[in-house]
Amino acid sequence: MAADLSRGQYLVEALAACDNCHTPRGPDGYNLSARFSGGAQTFTGKDYVARGSNISPDKETGVGGWSDEALSAAIVAGLGRDGQLAPAMPADSYRALTNADRRAIIAFLRAQPAVKAQPAAQPQRNGAWTPHPAPGAEAAFDEAALSDRIKRGLYIASIARCLACHSAEVDDAPDFVNGLGAGGKIFRMAAGVAVASNITAHPDKGVGAWSDDELKRAITQGVSRKGAALKPPMSTLAKAHFAKISPEDLDALISYLRTLPPKE
Structure with missing residues (x-):
């Protein structure tokens, strides 16, 4: 169980960044209390309006009364106990989770303090949501596949939502067919508007000319190739979460990104 909790903590904090949507924050960062x-x-x-729900083990306002199967369905299939969750829940990106990693995430969440909170308003959803998993990450990975450097990099990229954020969009959904890694997704936040950059191997429009160290700095420190601070949400995710990515996983992620065909 200890190993599961440690792995679950790594997945939640370094890759999936669950706090980003499910933990309140203030001027100084997350309110961990x-x-x-x-x-x-x-x-x-x-077609939706939603807010990150209580995923602490509180039985009344959180997920303490949920079975492991129900939690698993929410994480990898986007299915809540009252139906389909809003697309803001990146279940498509988590489909790749190995069975062991999925169990580790659930074990870690169950081990956290229960926090009673005012329930979030019911999400407003209209119409059906078509799943958009990243190419090659449509289903749970086998543990053996993670020994392959490129496949491991794809696994990391899917869970960390690199492709969902940095691909072109059509009708509010990632366009993996024509714009895989090409950037263009627009983020509208209180801090302003940011546009996801091109992370394909294009030498000018993308990161083809970037060194591995420059890419690693952008991912883990939120700093551009020229040394400027990147805009949120990348800068926030980099410092709070991606800085914790292990050297092995970071190397695999870079190796995978190098395989993305150049896109303008």
Whole structure:
């Protein structure tokens, strides 16, 4: 169990960045005294309005009364106990989770303090949501596949949502067919508007000319090739979460990104 909890903590904190949506934050960062009790940010899309829910083990306002199967369905299939979750829940990116990693995440969440909180408003959803998993990450990975450097990099990229954020969009969904890694997704936040950059191997429009160290600095420190601070959400995710990515996983991620065909 100890190994599961340690692995679950790594997945939650370094890759999936669950706090980003499910923990309230203030001027100084996350309010860890109310960890996983629900985020303050409201996510809006073409067909939905939602806010990160309470995923602490509280039985009344959190997921303490949920079975492992119900939690698993929410994480990898985007299915809540009252139906389909809003697309803000990146279940498509988590489909790749190995069975062991999925169990580790659930074990870690169950081990956290229960926090009673005002339930988030019911998400507003209209119409059906078509799944958009990243190419090659449509289903759970086998543990053996992670020994391959490129496949491991794809696994990391999917869980960390690199492809969902840095690909072109059509109708509020990632366009992996024509714009895999090409950037263009727009983030509208209180701090301003940011556009996800091109992370393909294009030498000018993308990161083809970047060194491995420059890419690693951008991912883990939120710093551009020229040394400028990147805009949120990348800068926030880099410092709070991606800085914790292990050297092995970071090397695998860079190796995978190098395989993305150049896109303008």
